[in-house]
Structures are given as structure tokens and as C-alpha cells.
Amino acid sequence: MSRTTLKQFKEKAFQNSKVQEEYDLLKPEYAIKKKLIAMRKDAGLTQEKLAEIMGTKKSNISRLESFKSSISPRIDTLINYAKATGHELKVDFV
Amino acid sequence: MSRTTLKQFKEKAFQNSKVQEEYDLLKPEYAIKKKLIAMRKDAGLTQEKLAEIMGTKKSNISRLESFKSSISPRIDTLINYAKATGHELKVDFV
DNA sequence: CTAAATATTATCATATTTGATAACTTTTGT
DNA sequence: ACAAAAGTTATCAAATATGATAATATTTAG
Numbered sequence A, B: 001m002s003r004t005t006l007k008q009f010k011e012k013a014f015q016n017s018k019v020q021e022e023y024d025l026l027k028p029e030y031a032i033k034k035k036l037i038a039m040r041k042d043a044g045l046t047q048e049k050l051a052e053i054m055g056t057k058k059s060n061i062s063r064l065e066s067f068k069s070s071i072s073p074r075i076d077t078l079i080n081y082a083k084a085t086g087h088e089l090k091v092d093f094v
Numbered sequence C: 001c002t003a004a005a006t007a008t009t010a011t012c013a014t015a016t017t018t019g020a021t022a023a024c025t026t027t028t029g030t
Numbered sequence D: 001a002c003a004a005a006a007g008t009t010a011t012c013a014a015a016t017a018t019g020a021t022a023a024t025a026t027t028t029a030g
Helices: A002-025 A027-042 A047-054 A058-065 A075-084 B002-025 B027-042 B047-054 B058-065 B075-084
Strands: A089-093 B089-093
Touching: A027 A058, A027 A075, A027 B075, A027 B089, A047 A058, A047 A075, A075 A089, A075 B027, A075 B075, A089 B027, B027 B058, B027 B075, B047 B058, B047 B075, B075 B089
Parallel strands: none
Antiparallel strands: A089 B089
16 A cells, blocks of 8 residues: 555656646746736726726637637737736846 | 027927837836847847847847837747846736 | 948748637636 | 526637848947
8 A cells, every 4th residue: 555655656746846847937928827817806807897998808818818828928918908907017037 | 599499498398208208108118128138238149149049030139129119029039038148037017 | 440240120921919709618696 | 506797719810020031220349
């Protein structure tokens, strides 16, 4: 029983390590999406309402926020999203 | 002579005010470009060298950095620029 | 001052994002 | 449980960024 547990432990550690690696690789994009969603929710807006403010459609907001989507939004899109949720975009290079 | 100077002064003040307004409106984009240029120079790279590292052409770097250009770069483009100059992109919404 | 180095500009092709629409799925409220 | 609300997904059109090339302009080094 303990041998199976050790094998499972190693496998799980490997999986976590792999996920972590992918997470790190996608870090800025991942972080941006998390922030987009947080801002919208903090503003108490549905995707549809936000879309309305931004002059677009909810499906486009969904695409922007989706972790399954590999798109790389343009700066002006992020600026508009920020404004619509009461924020301002700030880009740094660290 | 003093009347002409006064007229020119007002005109210049108007122009500056107008430029300032446009500057403010374009603030994030303007700031990004300034940072791009600073990073490249800090890294001691010409546009041509940087282009080489990024796998593109110097003219494309020039376009990215140009204050006369109204393009809105994609996030992945900025990520690649950052990496090539030894930095990492960080996006915030303040 | 001058040539080399560096940067800019224009143009067209290609790639990718955003716009628009509709169908579908999941979540929420009662 | 069920309908409405909210979010997702796919698709195609339009818009825009990037790739690639070449000519031109500006800056720099000697």
C-alpha cells in the first residue's frame, strides 16, 4: 500500500511541476486575464454589461477573459477594458 | 513688436496646452514607447541588433518605438521585446 | 566635412485580433 | 425542477498588427 502511495505521490508531484512550468511560461497573459476578470467582478458587471459599455459584444469579452483562448490582446483593447471598469492600464518592464 | 510677441505667446501656450492634452490621452501608449526605447538603450542594443535577437527586422522595431506611429502592439510582441532586452512584462490596472 | 552607422518611412503580404452573429452550455434565482 | 441569466464556443467578415523589403533620412564617428 505504501509503495502505491509513493508512486502516486511522485506522479502527482510531476504533474504539479508540469502545470507550474506551463503556468510560468504563460505568466503575463495568465496574470492579465485574472486581473481582467477581477476588475469586471469588482465593478459588479456581467460580461454583457461590460460589453455594452465598451461598445462590443459579450462573446468578445468572454474570449478576452478565457484561459482557454491563446489570443494576445492589443494594448488599446486593454486600455478600453480598464477604462470601462474604472481603471487605467499601467505597463511595466521588470 | 510687443503685440506680436504677445500673440505668439498665446499661440504657443495654446499649442502646448493642446499637445499636453493629446499626451495625456495617449498616456499608456506613450509611456510604453518611452520604456521600450529606454530598455533597448540600457541593453546597449541598436534597433538592428534587437531585431536580430527578436527574429524580426529593424524597421519593425522602429515602427514599434515610433511616437508618430499609432499602432497598438499586441501583448506577445511586448513580451518578446521585454525578453530580448532582459526584462519581463508586467501589466497592472491601477 | 564625410562616410558609415543608425533610424525612418512607405508599401505590400501575411497573420492575428476584433467585430458580429448565433447556437449552445453552465450557473443562478426562485 | 425549471426558466432566466450569464457565460462559452464556433464561424466568418473586417480591421489592424506584424513580417518582409527597399528606399530614404538622420545621426554619429573619425
